[in-house]
Amino acid sequence: MSTVLYLIGEAFTNLRRNILVVTGAVLAVFVSLTLAFGALVFNELVRVNTLQWQEGEHIIIFLKDEGGPAAHRALLEEIQGFEEVRRAWYLDKAGAYREFQEMFSNQPALVETMTAAELPASIRVELDDISSYQEVQFRLVGHQLLRRLSVFSEGIERLLSLTQVLNSIGIGLVAVLGAAAVVLIANTIRMAIYARREEIAIMKLVGAGNWFIRVPFILEGATVGLLGGGLAVAAVYVSHQLLARVPTDILLRFQVQSDFLLQRGVLILTFGVIAGFLGSSLGLRRFLRV
């Protein structure tokens, strides 16, 4: 037990003594992991924002309140009769409110300020061929019940392919930046070890085993990874909170589920610690040969 406490004490003494190098390493890990975590969040934002379009809502026709549900139903039947339309369905104010509640479940204050009466009813349209969206648009222009019409045809195509590209880039970035974090920690720890190579040689001469020498360095690396990862998680969380305050409409959201942030945050922290562990283990190898 006293050996364990001694080794932990050694690690923190070394961290304090090499504060400049440690700060540099923490910042390097922070930058790498912030970018990696940012890429993960960005991917999630893209996924969340394109989800409803991918499920087949190609056009949303927001309706005026005039005429009430009866007039709305009549228009629905008319639209269902369009040859370009594969499927169309009606979402009344209550349904719109449920959808709103679901989409903004993270912002109870916003949900509370909104009532079902304030939200417009809408007709959701799925097209046979998304390129025919203009025909539907043309048929509805000037209709007395039409409040606003949102079309996602080309946007969907572009966004879907963009999503795939961004996902690939994001995964690539996460991998490259994660590897960079390991290399940065390894390099920093190696510099610290190089500066203390004579000390290590003396420890070995006195009979210190490899683990006795290694543990404080590994704890140093893990602490650097934890601090860098912690800062990265904090930075992404704060940025996300700020971004979530940007006014958006129902079609564009800058907010991901808090569960996502929590899970990925823990993942980033764990990765930081593992990167520190690996980095210091790699950095030590050549100095521990008997």
Added chain:
Amino acid sequence: MIRLENVAKVYDGGIVAVREIDMDVRRGEFVFLVGPSGSGKSTLIRMCLREEKATKGKIWVAGKEITKMTSWRVPYLRRTVGTVFQDFKLLPNKTVAENVAFALKVTGRPRSVVRSQVPQVLELVGLSAKADRYPRQLSGGEQQRVSLARAFVNRPPILLADEPTGNLDPATSVGIMRLLDRINRTGTTVMMATHDHAIVDAMRRRVVQLERGRVVRDQAGSGYESSADLVDL
């Protein structure tokens, strides 16, 4: 306690440091290794510590054959052998007491043992008053005494010293030799490489003289230079 059997060491590039040495150091003996620079004294000590591997032959230290010893067992060997070097090899960021305690901590001794042993050994080498100083705050002689305290704190059966007085003035060297003599009188086997004629002549112990990697003289109760009763090798 230390036995070398037909030991040779050839470094990369074919540089021969030690050639076919046979030697036996008994328990409690005090042996001087003498000879000019490059004669193989330090290599011999380094091989006994497994800092270097013998190219040929076998070496036994404290009853263990170390030439084929696995790397992970080497620390255990070193804990049974105290070491003292010309450049002291103290940990610069640790105090005198911490340097001595380090040798106990690597063996996993409990804190209570460290607390009782370290002051005793520092008392023995006359450095109790400087336990909290750092090596840079000490003179060369004091640093070497810390090094001796660290080498002895585990009560090792063997102590190897490589030019321990090489950086010290004659008066300080005498103090160090007195300490080494006291340690030897506790039963610890001491093997010391040195250039210091005065010390070897004054101590009159067993002298093993090396030249170009070979033992050219092995003489009990001798001085630095060979005398009439030279053992024929």
